[in-house]
Amino acid sequence: MTIVSTGTSADSAAPTTPSALATPSAPADSVGQGVGPLLRAWRVRRRMSQLELALRADSSARHISFVETGRSRPSEEMVLRLAEHLDVPVRERNALLLAAGHAPRYPHTPLDDPALDALRAGMERLIQGYEPYPALVMDARYDVLAANRGIAMLLDGVPESLLAPPLNAMRLTLHPQGLAPRIRNLREWRGHLLAQMERQIALYRSTALRELYEEVAAYPVPEAAAAVEQADSVPYFALPMQIEHEGRTLSFLSSVATFNTPMDVTVAELAIETFLPADPATAKYLHSLVN
Template sequence: MTADATTTARTAPTVGELLRHWRAERRVSQLELALRAGSSARHLSFVETGRARPGEDLLSRLAEQLDLPIRERNTLFVAAGYAPAYPQTPLDAEEMAALGETLDDLLRAHEPNPALVVDGSYDVVAANRGVRFLLGELPPALATTPLNAIRLTLHPEGLAPRIRNLPEWRAHFLHRVERHLSLGAHPRLRAIHEEVLSYPVPETEERPRTPRSRTPRPRTPHPYALPLRIEAGGRELTFLSTATTFNTPLDVTVSELAVETFLPADRETAEALREALGPAWPD
């Protein structure tokens, strides 16, 4: 065994350490988790301290009760000495062809509204014409494969200069990314997050509120959700965004896909999209 391999073996968390970590994240006691999983607090204590090895059935129940993402369930199984419980199939694999066609059809159905599919690192898997319209011409530094939605949105040469409520939207977007990071280890996502934090934030009239501020939030036409206000095609457009994921996914790759849609928040935006894109894909 090489020195690097030895270091990796020593620093990789044990199954007990992982269970303690996730219990702390979910704020659940040993007794409560043991009861939910059909075990005993004593046995769970032995597992967490390394005095007992959990069976695969118990691990599955513990992961279910802790509501672990599929990727983290695999990490738990591997730490206990078992094979991963779920496959991780590349999107370009033959068995994923039908999924790819379905996602393309879904994105087309959203037109002319912008819609895209991102993976667990916010890399763009697919996008429709509405997204291309919002992006416009990208500088070479950003037009690399894979395109990353975080970088495209917040980079000073990307969409950021055209987002009219950038401080609020940036704070919202980064908070969402940080929530994803808290769910597990995503090295690429973490690296992109750190990169984006280094971007300069342009000074605007709209500043994010601080926790201590008692100034009432300005009233907007959309008090129920934060809109994205962005300049595109020479007009200011306003969108409300949604994110959709698969129910009960059985593959790590599929579990981390999200369909992001941007719905017109007013009639002017809807009309601008129809005028710019029309009803069908170009030849």
């Protein structure tokens, strides 16, 4: 797995390999709580009644009530079934199993473990094959684990203090010394990113993610940041990130991909973000950099 080196340009950036890869910190779960209150918290978070959950999990509202109040100890199979229907993240499913007195089901394999060699190689080929368009790999805290030369091009000119590992995508984008001053539709794009983080915080009970959100949400918005006039531009079908680069405005549509049915905590928390040119001028310029 590679990461863009600091202070490089799109023409000369040679990715470097970090000595170790960051592992997301454990969520701030409720220490000492039994599985009942934890399951109830997830059910309430999902706005689901006991009866609805029971019907989905092929159980009864009475049994769900007994589990939540501690009158019944759920089996490992029942914990996993309820977690599946409550869309509980893989990391938190382990916490539920432990709270119920069962062993964790899902391993947490370090990303640099040989067992994940094929996964790392596949993601590397994916983001490199996406060039000259930007693409990166992030963990659940938005720390950048890998990036291609398209990303290096966008980061050209960012102070080295922000490029010191671990790089963080949200911090790089919204920091007043990062990409923020160059994003023409910063207010809109900032609102999109903060809303995305809020959804993640609702899904993952992570103190680190909450602290990151509070940090980047407090960054001042430059006075010049205003909504971009779209009258003379193409009619975008999704909100683009419009960013200044060497005197021109580049427009990108962002897409985030995750792995289907992950069976490992590390893999479950990986996300691949790709930036597709939103107009012909952006695509033409990016291709000119490699010709």
